Structures are given as C-alpha cells and as structure tokens.
Amino acid sequence: MYLKLAGAALIIFAAYLMGCQVCALYQRRVRCLEEIILGLEMFRAEVNYGLTPLPQAFQAIGKKLNKPVGTLFFDFSSFLRQGKGLSALECWRSALEKSKPELSLKNEQMEILERLGSAWGHGDKEGQGRQISLMQELLRQALEEARAESQKNDRLWKYLGLIGGTTLVLFLF
Amino acid sequence: MLDTSINIKKQICPFLPPKLRSIIEHLPCELLSKTEEIRLRHSRPLIICWAGGESYLGEEGPVAVPSEAYHLSGEDLRKTIELISNYSLYAFEDEISKGYLTIPGGHRVGLAGRTVVEKGTIKTIRDINAFNIRIARQVKGVGERVFPFLIDRKAGRILHSLIISPPQGGKTTLLRDLARIISDGIGVLGQRGQKVGIVDERSEIAGCFRGIPQLEIGLRTDVLDACPKAEGIMLMLRSLSPQVIITDEIGRREDALAVEEAVHAGVTVIASAHGSLLEDVMQRPILRELLEKNYFERLIFLSNKRGPGTLEMIIEGERGLPLYSANTGGEL
Numbered sequence: 001m002y003l004k005l006a007g008a009a010l011i012i013f014a015a016y017l018m019g020c021q022v023c024a025l026y027q028r029r030v031r032c033l034e035e036i037i038l039g040l041e042m043f044r045a046e047v048n049y050g051l052t053p054l055p056q057a058f059q060a061i062g063k064k065l066n067k068p069v070g071t072l073f074f075d076f077s078s079f080l081r082q083g084k085g086l087s088a089l090e091c092w093r094s095a096l097e098k099s100k101p102e103l104s105l106k107n108e109q110m111e112i113l114e115r116l117g118s119a120w121g122h123g124d125k126e127g128q129g130r131q132i133s134l135m136q137e138l139l140r141q142a143l144e145e146a147r148a149e150s151q152k153n154d155r156l157w158k159y160l161g162l163i164g165g166t167t168l169v170l171f172l173f
Numbered sequence: 174m175l176d177t178s179i180n181i182k183k184q185i186c187p188f189l190p191p192k193l194r195s196i197i198e199h200l201p202c203e204l205l206s207k208t209e210e211i212r213l214r215h216s217r218p219l220i221i222c223w224a225g226g227e228s229y230l231g232e233e234g235p236v237a238v239p240s241e242a243y244h245l246s247g248e249d250l251r252k253t254i255e256l257i258s259n260y261s262l263y264a265f266e267d268e269i270s271k272g273y274l275t276i277p278g279g280h281r282v283g284l285a286g287r288t289v290v291e292k293g294t295i296k297t298i299r300d301i302n303a304f305n306i307r308i309a310r311q312v313k314g315v316g317e318r319v320f321p322f323l324i325d326r327k328a329g330r331i332l333h334s335l336i337i338s339p340p341q342g343g344k345t346t347l348l349r350d351l352a353r354i355i356s357d358g359i360g361v362l363g364q365r366g367q368k369v370g371i372v373d374e375r376s377e378i379a380g381c382f383r384g385i386p387q388l389e390i391g392l393r394t395d396v397l398d399a400c401p402k403a404e405g406i407m408l409m410l411r412s413l414s415p416q417v418i419i420t421d422e423i424g425r426r427e428d429a430l431a432v433e434e435a436v437h438a439g440v441t442v443i444a445s446a447h448g449s450l451l452e453d454v455m456q457r458p459i460l461r462e463l464l465e466k467n468y469f470e471r472l473i474f475l476s477n478k479r480g481p482g483t484l485e486m487i488i489e490g491e492r493g494l495p496l497y498s499a500n501t502g503g504e505l
Contacts, residue, residue, distance in 0.1 A: 047263050054260040080260055085191040087252050088260045121260035124297050128263040 019161020279380015343482025356391020
C-alpha cells in the first residue's frame with residue numbers, strides 16, 4: 001500500500017515538474033529579451049562615449065551578458081573579426097543561426113532579432129542611436145507580450161502537470 | 174617596390190569584399206608594385222592607377238576595354254564601406270566629414286557621395302558611391318638629396334623651407350622622409366637628431382591609424398593627427414617643445430599666422446604648398462605674404478616629370494638665388 005502511495009506521489013511530482021519545464025521556456029524567453037535590450041543599451045554607451053568599433057564593443061558586451069545572449073553577442077564579434085570580408089548582416093545572421101536553439105525564441109521574436117542585423121554599424125553616431133532606440137522599442141513590445149504570455153501560462157502549465165499526474169494516478173489505480 | 178605588392182595584398186585586400194579581393198590578389202606582382210590608386214565607382218569599371226597610366230580590371234585580370242571590366246555593384250560598395258570602417262561608421266564621423274578614412278598601413282581611402290551640409294560645413298557623406306584607395310608608400314632616402322640644402326652649417330640649424338609641387342608630385346613623401354632624417358639624425362648636424370613635430374591634418378604624412386603612425390617618421394617625432402594646422406602648430410609650440418615643425422599644404426590665413434608664430438619662437442618650419450612655379454605660389458595671397466616677408470629660407474620645387482618626386486629646383490628664399498637646378502644637371 002505504502003509502495004503504491006509512494007509511486008503515485010512520484011507520478012504526480014514528475015508530471016508537475018514537466019509542467020514547470022514548459023513554464024521555464026516562457027521565462028527563458030523573457031530573460032533573453034531583457035538581456036538583448038540591456039545589451040543594446042550597453043552598445044549605445046559604447047557608441048556614444050567610447051566610439052568603440054562594433055567588433056570590440058560586442059566582444060566586451062558579450063562577456064558581460066549571461067548565456068545565451070552573451071554567447072550570441074560574442075559569436076557576432078568573432079564572425080566580424082574573422083576577416084572573411086562578410087557584411088555585418090551576414091555575420092549577425094550566422095551568429096543568430098548558431099545561437100537559435102539556445103535562445104528558444106518564437107519565430108516572430110527571431111524575426112525582430114534578424115532585423116537587428118541591418119542596424120549594426122550604419123550611419124553616424126546619431127543615426128546609430130536612432131536605430132538602437134527603434135530596435136529597443138520593438139524588443140520592449142515583444143518583451144511585454146512574452147511577459148504576459150509567461151504569466152498566463154505559468155499557472156496553467158503547472159496545474160496541467162498536477163492535474164495530468166493526478167488523472168494518470170486515478171486511472172492506474 | 175615588391176613591398177608595395179605585398180602591402181596591397183596584406184594591408185588593403187582584407188578591407189575589400191571577397192570578389193574584389195580575389196581580383197586584386199590575382200594581379201601580377203609587377204602591376205601591383207607600381208599601383209598608386211584603386212578606384213571603385215558604383216556601376217562603373219574597377220580601375221587601378223599608377224603614375225602616368227591606368228588599367229581596367231576584369232574578373233580574370235587587366236582588360237583592354239571598359240565594357241569587359243568588372244563593374245562595381247551597390248553591394249560591393251556597401252561591403253567596402255563596412256569593412257574599411259570596421260563596421261563602425263559612427264566611430265569615424267570626423268574623418269568622413271573630411272572625405273577620407275585611413276586604414277592600417279597608413280593607406281588613405283577617399284570617399285565620394287551625397288554630402289550633408291550643416292551651417293555651411295560638411296557634416297557627413299551619405300550614400301557613398303565611390304572610393305579612391307590611395308596606397309601609402311614610404312620612399313626612404315628621397316630627402317637625403319634635399320636635406321644638405323636645408324642646413325645652415327655655420328649656425329648649426331635647419332632652415333625654414335617650403336616644398337612646392339603639383340598634386341602627386343611627391344610633397345608628402347619628401348616631408349615624411351625629411352621628418353625621419355631630421356628626427357633620427359644622420360650626422361650632418363652632429364650625431365643627435367632633433368625633436369620634430371608633425372601637424373598632420375589629413376593623416377597623410379605619418380599615415381596614422383587610431384593615432385599610431387603607420388609609416389617611419391623618426392625616433393623623436395610627435396604627431397598631431399587629423400589636427401587643423403593652425404591650432405596644431407600652436408599646441409605643438411605650447412606643450413611639445415619641437416625644434417622642427419612639419420606640416421603640409423598651408424594656405425589659409427590662420428595657417429600663415431601660426432607659421433609666423435613658430436618662426437618667431439625659433440622653431441624651424443618645413444611646409445608644403447600646391448603649385449608648379451614660383452609664379453603660381455605668388456598668386457596666392459597668403460603664401461605671397463609669407464614669401465614676401467622672407468619667412469622661408471629655402472624653396473624646393475618638385476614635379477612628376479620623371480616620376481613623382483622629381484627634384485626640379487631649390488632656391489634661396491630671400492634673394493631667389495638658385496642652389497640646385499635639374500636643368501643644369503645638379504648643384505650650382
């Protein structure tokens with residue numbers, strides 16, 4: 001009897017954990033978008049106060065940010081410094097492709113990131129600043145949506161896990 | 174001269190998009206070694222130029238007619254500007270407003286496009302549609318022939334000198350070599366060199382990249398890079414205690430005032446000006462004033478008759494006595 005009870009508890013707990021896993025995906029998206037917005041703000045400072053060239057700026061920012069966004073920025077810098085004569089857009093796309101599985105962003109969020117590629121390094125200081133602001137605005141909208149989605153789905157998936165586990169136990173017993 | 178060919182492959186090709194890079198890299202060394210300029214123009218043929226000649230370049234090498242040459246696309250030019258600005262146009266606003274960028278090795282890339290003018294001055298250049306990559310070449314030793322004429326052996330000092338030549342006549346190359354000779358010292362004025370200050374408004378003399386001279390300018394030489402001449406000369410006098418100031422292409426009122434200031438401060442000035450003959454220079458009010466006041470003790474005339482840097486004549490500033498003339502076969 002005790003063994004059955006322990007087994008049932010384990011099934012319910014495992015199902016709950018699965019629900020938590022799905023919630024973590026939503027939270028990871030939120031954190032990624034937050035980090036990218038923060039990275040852009042750091043880039044703005046590098047442009048305005050240091051006039052740091054793009055490859056060096058992204059190398060420094062990549063080191064400061066957490067994975068996977070830090071890795072994305074760092075990879076971008078590495079592609080830029082390879083000296084193969086690629087454009088910034090091509091380098092950004094390659095870095096994005098490499099980091100895509102870890103970023104776990106939705107397609108529409110990835111599209112915004114792809115658009116970022118055409119903003120790098122073009123125009124004067126003022127123009128670059130405007131590009132950064134525009135991209136941050138788009139990312140903030142995406143962040144708000146991601147937050148709302150995360151909050152909405154957080155309880156849902158945890159309850160689903162719990163209820164699913166309980167239903168399975170009842171079914172088995 | 175093989176050096177130039179290697180320099181182009183090592184220092185310039187990395188700043189070109191893969192297609193152009195491949196075309197240039199596959200050119201014969203003899204052609205590359207005499208190349209002075211690589212011209213990239215939107216929808217027009219890729220051209221390389223040298224003293225007295227040029228060649229259209231196709232994908233397989235030099236071609237005879239423009240229609241067979243490789244025509245540059247907008248994508249080629251966009252990539253080129255990204256590569257030469259290290260993907261960071263925002264970091265080169267000042268240089269772009271002056272119409273050029275300098276890349277490692279001291280090579281200068283001239284830009285043409287749509288200018289944005291604010292309060293009467295060029296703020297930036299947008300929609301860049303043409304590049305002129307000018308290969309910086311150091312010709313060591315060109316100043317050694319001229320230098321003995323620029324010394325007052327009795328007083329043990331270097332004389333104020335003005336180098337006059339038409340464009341691409343070798344003014345900057347001579348200024349650079351004189352800076353190296355004076356700075357390192359070659360024993361003419363004793364073993365020690367003198368402190369030299371270069372005010373390099375157009376980053377041509379020292380070919381600085383991010384403030385670091387890319388060409389050999391001597392052990393005791395300080396460079397104010399991309400600095401307006403007049404302000405630069407005054408700054409040099411105030412804080413860097415130079416014995417010789419070298420600058421190029423003087424011509425504005427404030428430049429003349431700064432030169433006067435330096436001369437009165439006991440600092441030797443060696444400068445350059447555009448022109449072929451003394452009459453050309455005398456027609457420019459500011460230079461005429463400087464010459465009439467006899468500030469320059471030596472006038473050196475160059476031409477590109479027998480290649481850039483042909484020494485035509487050296488005359489004494491005050492009395493106009495010729496000290497050297499190519500026509501008579503040398504020293505007088």
